[in-house]
Amino acid sequence: ADLESNSGRKSSFLLIDLRAEKxxxxxxxxxxxxxxxxxxxxxxxxxxxxxxxxGSPDYSQFPQANRSTLLDPSRFHEPRRIEIGIRLSAK
Incomplete structure (x- = not known):
């Protein structure tokens, strides 16, 4: 059966970014x-x-599924990333 436009579903997720500056x-x-x-x-x-x-991105019931596609890291959002820095500016 063909899917209608905009009918795909995925699990919901929560993405939070944080920024602090002194x-x-x-x-x-x-x-x-x-x-x-x-x-x-x-x-x-x-x-x-x-x-x-x-309903999983990394598990298929079909053994012929391409393993390189299953393990492609670009299919997943990047993990936590922390940046710490100093900014210097003249008055």
């Missing part, structure tokens, strides 16, 4: 320290397709 002033310069966390909860979710037989 500013300091030292004479002729301004300094800020920052922290950015992407995917704070390290949520695992799929960017690509899921198999209709299992």
């Amino acid at each position: 500013f300091f002033s030292f004479g002729p310069a301004d300094i800020s320290l920052f922290l950015r966390v992407f995917n704070l909860l390290n949520t695992h979710f799929v960017n690509g397709f899921v198999f209709t037989t299992t």
Whole structure:
């Protein structure tokens, strides 16, 4: 049976990013320290397709499924990423 437009379904997910920044002033310069966390909860979710037989992105009931497709990391959202930095600017 053909699927109607916009009828595909995937599991819901929660994606939270965090950013914090602290500013300091030292004479002729301004300094800020920052922290950015992407995917704070390290949520695992799929960017690509899921198999209709299992509803899973990484498990197929058919042994002939291409393993390289199943293990392609671009099919999944990136894991948690943390960035810490210093920004210096002149007044």
